[in-house]
Amino acid sequence: MKLNRRNLPLNAMRAFEMAARHCHMRRAAEELGVTHGALSRQVKQLEELLGVSLFDRSHNRLSLTHAGQRLQQSVQQALDLMTTGALYLDPDSMNGDLTLAATPSAASAWLLDIIGRFAQQYPEINIQLRSIPPRIKHIDSQVDVAVCYGAPESSTRNITALFRERYVPVCNPKLLTGNRQIRQPLELLDYPLLCDRHNNWPRWFQAAGFAELPPYKQLLLEESFLVLDAVKAGYGIALADRVEVHRELNNGQLIALFEESLSAAEEYYLVTQQQTPSLRSQLFIDFLRQAIEPIVAME
Structure with a gap:
């Protein structure tokens, strides 16, 4: 049969x-609200119609064939486009939902x-904020605007660089007892150095000219x-980006100890719908840029 x-x-x-998303017929059937047998028959009929095997069913495991992988990508993109079209039947309305997504660290540090x-x-505007991991590859079609750490791989989204974090040493001024001031980078070692699992301190000291550090x-x-x-x-003392801590720097809760900065490995990216954004999305995009651009310009 010729498809049209x-x-x-x-x-x-x-x-x-x-079924391709789960690689498991029963789970796929449960999510669609149909029986396992009904879903299996639909997939089998599709394979017969197309004249190719979409799944490898050997060894009691389900995996996509090469043809199945190609079809999954095309069908997923088509379903995303249909979903997006339905969501934007009234794109110019102020009343409605706005679904945002961001990494937990960005949300807690500055985006919230x-x-x-x-x-x-x-x-x-009804706002929903979803959590996404760093370096995410695919953004759900229902997300209007995402702030991603690292650029996702998507041909159906507009992806623009937002800013790259630049870390500087900061601390609570109360940590510096008496009139003591930190004047040299190595004097930072007199205090506990705070870090996450990536530990950028060795890189910061190296950029400041200190390749070897004492314990x-x-x-x-x-x-x-x-x-x-x-x-x-x-x-203790931490490396923080000025966007993350601009409020604390402005109100004196934190102070920057040196101007030497270290660039983050990845940039933050603004990811939006490929077609003309809704009024709600565009308002948020403009609001976000106006909020962070003056801070980024100071770095």
Whole structure:
């Protein structure tokens, strides 16, 4: 049978996409709300219609064939486009939902404050913030605007660089007892150095001209937001980006000890829908840029 728009088996395509995503017929059937047998029959009928095997069913395991991988990519993109089109039937309405996504560290350090101020200015917009991991490859089609650490791989999204973090040593001024001042980088070693699992301190000291360091006290915390909490509490000295701690630097809760900075390995990227963004999305994009551009310009 020659395929065209009139005889395209959309239900079977949807069943295949779900099965391909899970590589498990029963789980796919449960998510679609159909029986295992019904979903298996739809996939089998699609294979017969196309004349190719979409799954390798050997050894009691389900995996995509080369043809299945190619079809999965095409069907996924088509379903994403249809979903997006349905979501934007009234793109110019202020009343409605705005789905955002960001890494937990970006959200807790600086983005949540911007979202809060945006929500106060536009109370008619319902905001949902989703958590995504760093270096994510695919953004869910229902996300309107994402702030990603590292550029995702997507041909259906607009991806623009937002800024690259530049880390400087900061501390709570109460940590410096009496009139003591830190004037040389090696004097930082007199205090606990706070770091997350990436530990950028050796790289910062090397950039400052100190390749070899004597033993020093270190407090290792799993996540970067824990490091920020610890430095605000006065437990030691941390490397932080000015965007992350601009409020604390402005109100004196933290002070920057040196101007020497270290560039992060990745940039933050703004990821938006490929077609013209909705009014709600565009308002947030403009609000976000206006909030961070003056801070980034100071770095």
